[in-house]
Amino acid sequence: xxxxxxxxxxxxxxxxxxxxxxxxxxxxxxxxxxxxxxxxxxxxxxxxxxxxxxxxxxxxxxxxxxxxxxxxxxxxxxxxxxxxxxxxxxxxxxxxxxxxxxxxxxxxxxxxxxxxxxxxxxxxxxxxxxxxxxxxxxxxxxxxxxxxxxxxxxxxxxxxxxxxxxxxxxxxxxxxxxxxxxxxxxxxxxxxxxxxxxxxxxxxxxxxxxxxxxxxxxxxxxxxxxxxxxxxxxxxxxxxxxxxxxxxxxxxxxxxxxxxxxxxxxxxxxx
Amino acid sequence: xxxxxxxxxxxxxxxxxxxxxxxxxxxxxxxxxxxxxxxxxxxxxxxxxxxxxxxxxxxxxxxxxxxxxxxxxxxxxxxxxxxxxxxxxxxxxxxxxxxxxxxxxxxxxxxxxxxxxxxxxxxxxxxxxxxxxxxxxxxxxxxxxxxxxxxxxxxxxxxxxxxxxxxxxxxxxxxxxxxxxxxxxxxxxxxxxxxxxxxxxxxxxxxxxxxxxxxxxxxxxxxxxxxxxxxxxxxxxxxxxxxxxxxxxxxxxxxxxxxxxxxxxxxxxxxxxxxxxxxxxxxxxxxxxxxxxxxxxxxxxxxxxxxxxxxxxxxxxxxxxxxxxxxxxxx
Numbered sequence: 001x002x003x004x005x006x007x008x009x010x011x012x013x014x015x016x017x018x019x020x021x022x023x024x025x026x027x028x029x030x031x032x033x034x035x036x037x038x039x040x041x042x043x044x045x046x047x048x049x050x051x052x053x054x055x056x057x058x059x060x061x062x063x064x065x066x067x068x069x070x071x072x073x074x075x076x077x078x079x080x081x082x083x084x085x086x087x088x089x090x091x092x093x094x095x096x097x098x099x100x101x102x103x104x105x106x107x108x109x110x111x112x113x114x115x116x117x118x119x120x121x122x123x124x125x126x127x128x129x130x131x132x133x134x135x136x137x138x139x140x141x142x143x144x145x146x147x148x149x150x151x152x153x154x155x156x157x158x159x160x161x162x163x164x165x166x167x168x169x170x171x172x173x174x175x176x177x178x179x180x181x182x183x184x185x186x187x188x189x190x191x192x193x194x195x196x197x198x199x200x201x202x203x204x205x206x207x208x209x210x211x212x213x214x215x216x217x218x219x220x221x222x223x224x225x226x227x228x229x230x231x232x233x234x235x236x237x238x239x240x241x242x243x244x245x246x247x248x249x250x251x252x253x254x255x256x257x258x259x260x261x262x263x264x265x266x267x268x269x270x271x
Numbered sequence: 272x273x274x275x276x277x278x279x280x281x282x283x284x285x286x287x288x289x290x291x292x293x294x295x296x297x298x299x300x301x302x303x304x305x306x307x308x309x310x311x312x313x314x315x316x317x318x319x320x321x322x323x324x325x326x327x328x329x330x331x332x333x334x335x336x337x338x339x340x341x342x343x344x345x346x347x348x349x350x351x352x353x354x355x356x357x358x359x360x361x362x363x364x365x366x367x368x369x370x371x372x373x374x375x376x377x378x379x380x381x382x383x384x385x386x387x388x389x390x391x392x393x394x395x396x397x398x399x400x401x402x403x404x405x406x407x408x409x410x411x412x413x414x415x416x417x418x419x420x421x422x423x424x425x426x427x428x429x430x431x432x433x434x435x436x437x438x439x440x441x442x443x444x445x446x447x448x449x450x451x452x453x454x455x456x457x458x459x460x461x462x463x464x465x466x467x468x469x470x471x472x473x474x475x476x477x478x479x480x481x482x483x484x485x486x487x488x489x490x491x492x493x494x495x496x497x498x499x500x501x502x503x504x505x506x507x508x509x510x511x512x513x514x515x516x517x518x519x520x521x522x523x524x525x526x527x528x529x530x531x532x533x534x535x536x537x538x539x540x541x542x543x544x545x546x547x548x549x550x551x552x553x554x555x556x557x558x559x560x561x562x563x564x565x566x567x568x569x570x571x572x573x574x575x576x577x578x579x580x581x582x583x584x585x586x587x588x589x590x591x592x593x594x595x596x597x598x599x600x601x602x
Contacts, residue, residue: 088581104589129582140593142567145586224561 005080008268009098010106011037011087014127014154014235019265020080024113026269028077029262084268088128101271103264108133108140110267111231114257121227123218123246124263125236127154130218134225144221153214154236156189160210163190164203168239171207175241178208208241215245222250230254233263272442275391276333276341278355279348280438280502280518281369282384282511284401286342289391292442298435299336300328301478306576309335323550324478324575326351333364340365342387347371347521350552367391371521380512402511408444411451412437412503418455420494420538423463427472427493428483429454434499435476464492467600468591469539471495473531473560474546475553479573485584486544490602491591495538497531524556528563535566541594542567544587549574567594 003022010017016037020028032040083098086106111122111133118138124131130146130153146153161171179201181192189210196206214236222230230252236242237260247254257263272292277283279297286293300309306328313327314320326349333341343356345368356366367390372379388398415433419425433451440447468491472483475498486493501520508514519527535543545568547554557570569590571583579587595602 088585102589102592103585105592139596140589143589143593144570145582 004082005078006082006084006269007077007080007098008106008265008271009083009085009087010103010262010264010268011085012127012264013088013129015261016087017262017265018077019262019269020077021266021269023270026259026266029259029265030077031261084271086264086268086271101268104131104133104140104143106264106267106271107131107233108135108267109270110263110265111135111233111257112138113266113270114259114263115231115255117229117231117255120229120231120255121222121225122231122233123222123237125154125214125218125232125234125242127235129153130221130234132218132221132225134227142225144224146217146221154234157210157214157236157239157242159187159190160193161207163193164197164206166203166207171211172239172241174204174207175211175244176208177205178212178245179205181206181209181213211239211241212245214242215249218246219249222246227252232256233260235261237261273340274336274338274442275367276329276338276364277439278329278341278343278352280520281342281344282387282398282515283439284405284511285384285387285391285393285398287401287405287444288388288397289393291340291391293342293439294336294338294442295436295439296329296333296338296341297325297476298439300325300332301576303332303335305335310575321550322351323349323548324573325475325548326355328478328576330355330358333359334362338364340367342367342369344368344521345370346373371515371518373522375516375522377512377516380516384511384515398511402514405440405444406507408440408448408451409437409503409505409507411448411455413505414455415451415458416500416503416505418458420469423465423492423494424458424461426464426483426487427470427496428487429458430494431472431476431483431496431499434496434503437503466490466492467598467602468492468594469494469541470544470591470594471497471531471535471538471540471542472544472546473497474556475548475551477546477573478548478576479583480576480578482546482571482573482579482583482587485579485587486591489588489591490595493544495534495540497534500534501530524559528560531560531564535564540566541598542569542590544568544590545570547572 005020005022008019014034015031016034018030019026085098085100086103107124120135122133122135133143134141161168179196193206232243232254237256243254274294275286275291276296277293283293300306309328309331310324312331318327341359341364343352343366345353359366369387370383412434415425419430470486470491470493472493483493498520501518504514504518506517508517519530543566545557545560549572561568569586592602
């Protein structure tokens with residue numbers, strides 16, 4: 001791969017996702033805990049590792065600019081010449097020398113590239129938010145995002161699994177006999193779980209209930225686009241139970257790209 | 272002139288005819304440096320967190336600005352106002368109800384106007400004279416609106432701020448008219464705003480700050496503020512009853528949608544931003560707009576008087592970029 005490489009950065013609420021490549025060829029990917037990423041970048045570092053031949057300023061910036069080159073040292077990334085970023089942080093924190101694109105665009109581009117499809121409904125299930133994007137002719141036609149809280153997000157599922165001492169792998173297997181969870185609040189959901197355990201509900205049925213409540217919250221957002229195919233991305237798309245419940249709920253095939261969690265970063269490489 | 276608070280647009284003509292000066296409590300709340308404290312203060316006094324920020328802000332602002340009397344709209348706006356009136360009275364503020372008749376019936380409207388005149392001690396003749404006086408200013412606001420969407424000389428925020436002020440004319444119609452005259456003169460000299468995306472805003476006036484400015488920074492000109500424009504009574508009318516029956520906001524949603532559709536076409540709007548207020552019953556209207564309006568709609572929600580947050584920015588940016596892509600324009 002001799003073409004100039006682009007570093008795509010998707011600064012999510014839980015993980016910062018990196019992809020380096022040219023067009024659809026991705027040469028390197030990495031994920032870093034968001035807090036660690038900001039701490040490492042904020043603390044600054046040498047600019048000797050990377051950078052193209054132009055005169056861009058590679059050093060740590062003052063204020064809230066991130067030193068992405070410091071980050072590269074952490075991740076052991078190959079050389080790149082352009083940076084494109086997206087994700088939560090991008091309105092507050094600029095990646096030094098980088099161009100920022102809206103998340104919706106990045107995710108749609110990533111999904112088009114990864115699946116080869118041009119008409120689909122993309123469901124991005126992230127750590128703190130959920131996006132449903134209608135893609136037509138390979139372009140964003142419309143989108144909707146969940147409301148402000150983390151209800152029904154990846155963080156909610158993590159909390160429920162942690163409360164029950166279950167791994168995310170176990171969580172992803174539980175879809176049968178779900179108990180009805182009334183509260184999808186990422187915080188108050190925990191106390192509801194404690195109540196259900198004391199009432200004798202099994203851990204599997206509670207985990208299935210958590211997965212089902214995420215899907216129940218998602219379904220009205222998806223239905224407005226009357227999808228023929230659903231593409232699921234984001235960390236929660238790795239959860240088999242959520243995918244299965246989503247298929248049952250919508251009656252539509254759910255496709256997961258090869259790298260669901262890196263989808264936004266891959267979209268940045270293209271963007 | 273005696274200051275008389277108002278909870279939303281009411282027939283200001285009658286207030287002026289009574290020798291009073293209307294003060295839109297929403298405006299004095301949201302433009303006050305203490306706006307956040309106002310909301311907190313109301314919560315400290317026991318207003319629930321799950322009640323609209325406008326209600327809480329109006330409550331504290333009214334007391335802080337020592338407004339002795341408030342005209343509260345009991346039909347056609349917000350049912351929270353009913354209890355707000357009770358609390359005002361408990362705090363020694365005199366309240367006068369005004370009701371937009373849901374059936375939009377002429378006779379009912381005439382009797383509501385008569386009740387308001389009687390409560391304030393205004394004659395019908397004086398009220399109609401004030402209609403003619405204020406109409407002169409209202410038609411100048413039409414010009415502000417025209418300079419916004421037809422000529423691209425006025426920003427979305429300026430349009431919002433001037434049009435929304437026609438609920439109370441700053442309590443000083445002469446001063447307000449002079450302000451508009453000066454603004455028009457200055458705005459006509461400006462270069463045209465160059466923005467690839469033409470946006471419209473529908474829904475109640477937003478409580479958050481920087482919304483219009485952010486849209487314009489991102490490549491969109493907001494050239495339609497639906498409810499603010501309705502405050503100017505764009506359809507006029509030969510009598511006060513006719514004028515306030517033509518006002519679209521307080522009644523059934525059908526004529527309001529017709530008005531929005533007409534303006535979308537006339538102004539060649541690419542997309543609509545529907546602003547909804549947290550805990551407001553009007554949030555449900557989103558469902559109707561989405562079903563009835565054949566145009567991309569972005570719904571954004573605000574709860575408190577603070578700068579727009581990162582999530583709202585992400586949504587707006589993506590929406591504007593999407594609309595630009597559809598037109599084949601770059602932002």
